[in-house]
Amino acid sequence: MGEFELLAKLRERLPQDGARVLLGSGDDAAITVPGGATTTSVDAIVEGVHFRRGESELRTVGRKALATALSDLAAMGAEAGEAYVVLGAPADLTESDFLALLDGLLELAEETGTTLAGGDLTRAPALTLATTVVGHAPSPEQLISRAGAQPGDLLVLTGEIGGAAAGRLLLEDPSLASTVPESTAERLCARQLDPTPRLRSGRALATGAHAMIDLSDGLGADASHLAEASGVALRIDASSLPIAKGVAEIAAAAAREPLELAAAGGEDYELLAALPPERLGDASIQLGEAAETTLTPIGEVEAGEGVEIRLPGGKPLATQGYDHFAEPAEP
Amino acid sequence: MGEFELLAKLRERLPQDGARVLLGSGDDAAITVPGGATTTSVDAIVEGVHFRRGESELRTVGRKALATALSDLAAMGAEAGEAYVVLGAPADLTESDFLALLDGLLELAEETGTTLAGGDLTRAPALTLATTVVGHAPSPEQLISRAGAQPGDLLVLTGEIGGAAAGRLLLEDPSLASTVPESTAERLCARQLDPTPRLRSGRALATGAHAMIDLSDGLGADASHLAEASGVALRIDASSLPIAKGVAEIAAAAAREPLELAAAGGEDYELLAALPPERLGDASIQLGEAAETTLTPIGEVEAGEGVEIRLPGGKPLATQGYDHFAEPAEP
Numbered sequence: 001m002g003e004f005e006l007l008a009k010l011r012e013r014l015p016q017d018g019a020r021v022l023l024g025s026g027d028d029a030a031i032t033v034p035g036g037a038t039t040t041s042v043d044a045i046v047e048g049v050h051f052r053r054g055e056s057e058l059r060t061v062g063r064k065a066l067a068t069a070l071s072d073l074a075a076m077g078a079e080a081g082e083a084y085v086v087l088g089a090p091a092d093l094t095e096s097d098f099l100a101l102l103d104g105l106l107e108l109a110e111e112t113g114t115t116l117a118g119g120d121l122t123r124a125p126a127l128t129l130a131t132t133v134v135g136h137a138p139s140p141e142q143l144i145s146r147a148g149a150q151p152g153d154l155l156v157l158t159g160e161i162g163g164a165a166a167g168r169l170l171l172e173d174p175s176l177a178s179t180v181p182e183s184t185a186e187r188l189c190a191r192q193l194d195p196t197p198r199l200r201s202g203r204a205l206a207t208g209a210h211a212m213i214d215l216s217d218g219l220g221a222d223a224s225h226l227a228e229a230s231g232v233a234l235r236i237d238a239s240s241l242p243i244a245k246g247v248a249e250i251a252a253a254a255a256r257e258p259l260e261l262a263a264a265g266g267e268d269y270e271l272l273a274a275l276p277p278e279r280l281g282d283a284s285i286q287l288g289e290a291a292e293t294t295l296t297p298i299g300e301v302e303a304g305e306g307v308e309i310r311l312p313g314g315k316p317l318a319t320q321g322y323d324h325f326a327e328p329a330e331p
Numbered sequence: 332m333g334e335f336e337l338l339a340k341l342r343e344r345l346p347q348d349g350a351r352v353l354l355g356s357g358d359d360a361a362i363t364v365p366g367g368a369t370t371t372s373v374d375a376i377v378e379g380v381h382f383r384r385g386e387s388e389l390r391t392v393g394r395k396a397l398a399t400a401l402s403d404l405a406a407m408g409a410e411a412g413e414a415y416v417v418l419g420a421p422a423d424l425t426e427s428d429f430l431a432l433l434d435g436l437l438e439l440a441e442e443t444g445t446t447l448a449g450g451d452l453t454r455a456p457a458l459t460l461a462t463t464v465v466g467h468a469p470s471p472e473q474l475i476s477r478a479g480a481q482p483g484d485l486l487v488l489t490g491e492i493g494g495a496a497a498g499r500l501l502l503e504d505p506s507l508a509s510t511v512p513e514s515t516a517e518r519l520c521a522r523q524l525d526p527t528p529r530l531r532s533g534r535a536l537a538t539g540a541h542a543m544i545d546l547s548d549g550l551g552a553d554a555s556h557l558a559e560a561s562g563v564a565l566r567i568d569a570s571s572l573p574i575a576k577g578v579a580e581i582a583a584a585a586a587r588e589p590l591e592l593a594a595a596g597g598e599d600y601e602l603l604a605a606l607p608p609e610r611l612g613d614a615s616i617q618l619g620e621a622a623e624t625t626l627t628p629i630g631e632v633e634a635g636e637g638v639e640i641r642l643p644g645g646k647p648l649a650t651q652g653y654d655h656f657a658e659p660a661e662p
Contacts, residue, residue: 032370038363038364
């Protein structure tokens with residue numbers, strides 16, 4: 001089956017293009033009329049690095065490829081617009097594998113109002129999906145970068161964390177599942193394999209937030225990125241962290257600390273935002289209306305630099321030695 | 332050397348962002364204010380599929396990754412705007428390899444007025460560069476798709492063809508180089524390894540063209556794409572094809588036909604456009620002012636379907652059996 005035949009099958013499945021797309025997939029390039037501001041991010045997932053075939057259905061791999069890219073648009077507070085996907089296909093990828101990946105992509109595209117407006121298909125030694133997403137806002141001022149957090153701001157976090165890391169442990173050692181109900185184990189694995197980009201929450205938070213980032217590397221590392229970009233220090237109260245149900249049990253069974261999974265595990269794709277305290281009420285109401293997930297205050301922004309995650313006794317959480325983890329704050 | 336260190340080195344080298352880019356590389360997503368219409372294309376090159384390390388310096392691989400993507404914007408008649416690059420790096424890619432790739436990307440970006448506005452860095456089993464490029468035009472009407480060619484239009488081609496295919500033969504069998512002067516052999520290899528996106532020519536042609544496409548798959552295949560998208564037939568006069576200097580000698584030495592290299596070889600990245608005959612004079616003048624390359628009339632658009640490449644005696648060129656080659660026209 002050649003490239004042109006696969007592309008023809010792809011085009012048969014594409015729904016109608018979004019309103020901004022004048023010319024979609026199939027020409028040299030797509031044509032869009034954005035209006036206002038656009039925000040663009042790229043994200044790649046590679047077999048053997050970010051996922052393993054067999055651990056996840058290819059439909060779910062397709063969803064995750066788009067979800068991790070859309071999560072960056074959520075962190076800007078943008079509306080999802082268009083996606084462009086490079087598929088690197090190894091020789092053993094069958095036509096039905098290809099269509100399963102495409103179905104996953106198109107499923108999440110429909111759920112999020114994203115148009116698959118173009119792509120490229122190539123041979124590659126490992127299954128690779130590189131996804132570019134373009135989001136929109138009426139003006140650039142309505143998009144929220146990592147910079148802009150101010151001393152006195154509250155730090156708020158959407159949803160729950162630690163679930164994706166617990167899911168990773170479960171996928172690596174299924175015997176750990178005996179410590180939690182089956183539905184909890186399934187939910188934790190889904191956090192790892194099929195993350196939800198918090199697009200509605202991101203738009204709700206964007207109306208008041210000074211700075212925002214999505215948690216792909218883990219709370220500690222991503223908080224450090226936000227602190228550095230904003231030129232501020234972040235103090236996080238470990239006891240306030242919304243840790244996903246079942247993480248404590250899985251961590252105990254794997255001889256790990258639940259806080260370690262929550263703060264350094266990564267891939268939860270929740271949003272961390274710095275908000276002026278007087279905006280917390282409005283933000284909570286808007287997030288409630290978006291009906292996507294919860295909002296939890298977890299700390300505050302101070303003058304200085306670095307990130308400190310404090311345990312209940314006031315002791316800073318030891319953060320050294322975690323993969324991807326941030327440098328401790330200067331004394 | 333970790334991802335964050337490499338990204339820090341990358342950011343040190345980035346020049347100032349273009350005027351449309353409000354927030355460039357380093358946040359969750361870039362922010363741009365396009366104005367008018369945007370046109371977006373993605374293109375990936377993979378080691379072992381599109382290039383071989385050792386055959387080409389990594390700086391040149393970086394240039395080609397961007398050039399093949401920009402060629403699609405040239406084919407729309409767009410001004411180059413922003414590029415976003417996913418780099419899949421195998422474990423043996425050193426820091427200096429990474430910086431050589433980056434230097435090549437940034438060099439061509441500067442030559443073409445493109446801002447490298449974002450990217451993603453990941454591990455991959457083979458060196459992979461997936462490049463998304465965004466081009467701009469004041470309005471969507473000023474962008475030229477593959478559809479729109481009309482019976483009576485002239486077919487025109489920028490530059491020369493066959494050079495990239497001859498360069499591929501030379502790289503595979505360096506002994507063929509003895510049949511041409513050294514400078515000719517070098518030029519043919521450069522056509523293969525370091526193609527030029529015809530951005531200025533594309534903008535010049537866009538003022539009059541009804542349809543346009545870039546030649547990545549080869550004249551026969553790409554002409555078929557244009558014919559199909561426009562719902563017309565294309566008649567190409569083989570004797571008028573501007574075949575690059577040295578192609579005849581390399582083809583003879585390799586026991587191949589020069590016309591085969593020109594029509595089915597691919598990767599020349601020249602532009603094929605359908606123009607109303609009364610626009611040819613203006614287009615030639617504008618292309619001359621763009622001072623990028625030549626313009627050659629090679630055939631015409633007729634009612635019907637399919638592509639026919641006619642040899643001087645009036646005999647259609649046998650096109651079967653070439654890789655990527657188009658189906659012959661219906662009788």
